Amino acid sequence: MPRKSASNIVSLAATAPRPVLTPIGPPLSKDEKLYFDFVVRTNNHLRVCDTPMVMLFAVTMARAMQARREGCETYEKEVRAALAIARSLRLTVQAAQEPKTVGRKREAPLPSFYELMGAQDDRS
Numbered sequence: 001m002p003r004k005s006a007s008n009i010v011s012l013a014a015t016a017p018r019p020v021l022t023p024i025g026p027p028l029s030k031d032e033k034l035y036f037d038f039v040v041r042t043n044n045h046l047r048v049c050d051t052p053m054v055m056l057f058a059v060t061m062a063r064a065m066q067a068r069r070e071g072c073e074t075y076e077k078e079v080r081a082a083l084a085i086a087r088s089l090r091l092t093v094q095a096a097q098e099p100k101t102v103g104r105k106r107e108a109p110l111p112s113f114y115e116l117m118g119a120q121d122d123r124s
Contacts, residue, residue, distance in 0.1 A: 019048050023055050031062040043091060050089060057085040 021040045028036060035058035040046060046054060064078035086092050111119075 018044065021046060021048060021051050021054065023058075024051055025055070028055065028058060029062065031065070032058045035061045039089075039091065043089075045090065053085060053089055057082060057089060057091070060085060 023033070023036055032055075036054055039054055039057060060078055060082040064075060064082055066072075067075040067078055083092075087095070
């Protein structure tokens with residue numbers, strides 16, 4: 001049997017489980033911890049080095065929601081800060097979609113009037 005090429009062997013680093021992200025520094029409040037855990041659980045692309053930014057996002061979101069409950073004027077500023085951090089962490093919907101796919105969806109022709117009417121007749 002011929003010897004296997006090194007390019008056909010999967011490295012152990014590729015099969016290793018994702019490291020657990022845990023907050024560092026001062027402990028987060030209950031609300032901040034909820035945001036932190038949700039973001040980490042739902043975004044598999046985050047790495048250990050993203051932990052400080054995820055913490056900032058969690059703190060900012062908690063502050064924004066607190067300002068919203070209290071009707072403070074700082075709500076809009078907190079939301080803008082949270083959105084800026086979310087974009088840098090690629091947490092937004094735009095970051096999750098492939099740009100080519102989004103463009104192709106826009107280029108798809110809309111159904112004609114007759115196709116829409118036929119679809120309505122089928123439902124009747």
